[in-house]
Amino acid sequence: MRLIALPALADNYIWLLADAAGAAVVVDPGEAAPVYTALAREGLRLRAILLTHHHPDHIGGAATLAAQTGAEVYAPVDERIAAATVRVGDGDRVRLAEPDLDFTVIAVPGHTRSHVAYHGNGLLFCGDTLFSVGCGRMFEGTPEQMLASLDRLAALPGDTRVCCGHEYTVANCAFARSVDPHNAALQARSAQAAQLRAHGAPTLPSTLDDERACNPFLRVDCAALVDALGGTDRVARFADLRRRKDDYKAVAA
Numbered sequence: 001m002r003l004i005a006l007p008a009l010a011d012n013y014i015w016l017l018a019d020a021a022g023a024a025v026v027v028d029p030g031e032a033a034p035v036y037t038a039l040a041r042e043g044l045r046l047r048a049i050l051l052t053h054h055h056p057d058h059i060g061g062a063a064t065l066a067a068q069t070g071a072e073v074y075a076p077v078d079e080r081i082a083a084a085t086v087r088v089g090d091g092d093r094v095r096l097a098e099p100d101l102d103f104t105v106i107a108v109p110g111h112t113r114s115h116v117a118y119h120g121n122g123l124l125f126c127g128d129t130l131f132s133v134g135c136g137r138m139f140e141g142t143p144e145q146m147l148a149s150l151d152r153l154a155a156l157p158g159d160t161r162v163c164c165g166h167e168y169t170v171a172n173c174a175f176a177r178s179v180d181p182h183n184a185a186l187q188a189r190s191a192q193a194a195q196l197r198a199h200g201a202p203t204l205p206s207t208l209d210d211e212r213a214c215n216p217f218l219r220v221d222c223a224a225l226v227d228a229l230g231g232t233d234r235v236a237r238f239a240d241l242r243r244r245k246d247d248y249k250a251v252a253a
Contacts, residue, residue, distance in 0.1 A: 001099065001121065003163070004042075005202045006034040011167045012057050013204065015125060016044075019099035023047050025071075027118070027125045028165055032061030032068075047098045049073045052127030053115040054080035058165060076107075078114040088116060108153065110146030111136035117153065124160050124208070126153060131164045132206040133189065134172035135217040137246065143239035147220070154218045158209035169193040169203035175248045176216045179228045179241065185213035216241055 006014040008030050015027040024044040046069040063083040066073050075084035090107035103120035108129040117126040128136035173190035193203040219225050220237045229237040
């Protein structure tokens with residue numbers, strides 16, 4: 001099974017999975033053109049579309065793609081996603097015959113109230129909930145919800161490949177170093193991400209092992225973050241960390 005990150009819009013990734021027979025699924029197609037280009041280039045047939053949440057940069061191309069290809073559109077229960085043909089919720093399974101894939105749906109509210117992730121086949125499609133070395137803003141959820149969602153994702157197997165929705169890793173590393181400056185794994189990930197981007201390559205997917213070692217939003221209980229943030233309430237520490245990230249401005253070297 002091939003996994004391809006298709007750059008889209010300003011900094012999105014549309015994820016494409018394809019089998020050797022040419023059947024494909026895409027995740028969060030914010031626009032249709034990159035998908036059409038990839039399907040034509042690779043000789044693929046689109047069979048399914050998975051959507052994580054309702055934001056336009058994740059669903060903008062879904063209706064057009066579905067109409068042109070007949071692909072089923074799997075999406076959370078949310079009236080703002082009109083293109084959905086199959087609604088999914090926490091614990092549901094998405095079993096595809098072509099390509100042969102099986103995902104479990106995980107409810108991950110916080111960024112939006114109805115956000116879901118898809119886990120299976122060694123992959124995690126997590127939209128804007130978990131980023132590499134970061135997490136999404138809480139537009140519709142609470143710190144309690146977002147931290148609980150991240151806890152659920154962090155508990156998945158460490159070799160799971162994290163396929164998130166945006167190329168934010170370099171900026172996220174800069175912020176993470178400001179609160180966790182002595183983390184050697186983070187320093188290595190930051191250097192790796194900078195090198196990849198310098199060559200025009202994606203920094204994704206990462207792995208959950210990488211994220212547990214580097215991502216401050218998954219490390220609010222670690223001694224270094226407790227020292228940096230203070231307090232005994234882990235939700236309060238998480239909320240403080242998210243506020244700091246919202247206000248963070250990188251300082252040029």
